[in-house]
Amino acid sequence: MTIDGFAAGPNGENDWVFISGGDEAGLQKIIDLADSSDTLLLGRKLAQSGFIDYWQNLADNGPDGQQRTLAQTIAGMRKVVFSSTETAISGNNVEVENGDLATAVQALKNQPGKDILVYGGVDFVSALISLNLIDEYFIITCPVAIGSGLSIFKEKKILKLESSIAYNNGKVLNKYLPV
DSSP: OBTTSOSBOTTSOOGGGGTTOOOHHHHHHHHHHHHTEEEEEEEHHHIIIIIHHHHHHHHHHSOSSHHHHHHHHHHHSEEEEEOSSOSOOOSTTEEEEOSOHHHHHHHHHTSSSSEEEEEEOHHHHHHHHHTTOOSOEEEEEBSOOOSSOBOSOOSOOOEEEEEEEEOTTSOEEEEEEEO
């Protein structure tokens, strides 16, 4: 997220995410979060944007290192794509869910296993937030302002800061809990 509260530019741009460069400790935290999960929820737009293929290709063909470790974790996860228009989306471990969002997510939460991770996109995450389906928010704030864009928050949401970690590249990871 940008310091002015946007998850993407006005047309979904996210080129600003990597402006401040990488940070090994920050990337390790993202790997740890992925390792604590066994299911990844995605909206159709993100799934069809190349997200799934990107991570699978990096897992299969990328150079050894933290990025590939993360890619292998994401590629191995169960991926549930929510769509009202598609019934199948290609990729390893990909399922498409066409049912009611709240009912489907609650059913997933009730299944045994690790945590459920959500990467996006913006509209999908906004819908989850509006339905109070998010138990923990891990928001990475990048040291950049873009002036306008897309927000995941469409209404007032009171959150409690549980932890905050600042990284050498200027990014800050805040963990919030719903109040």
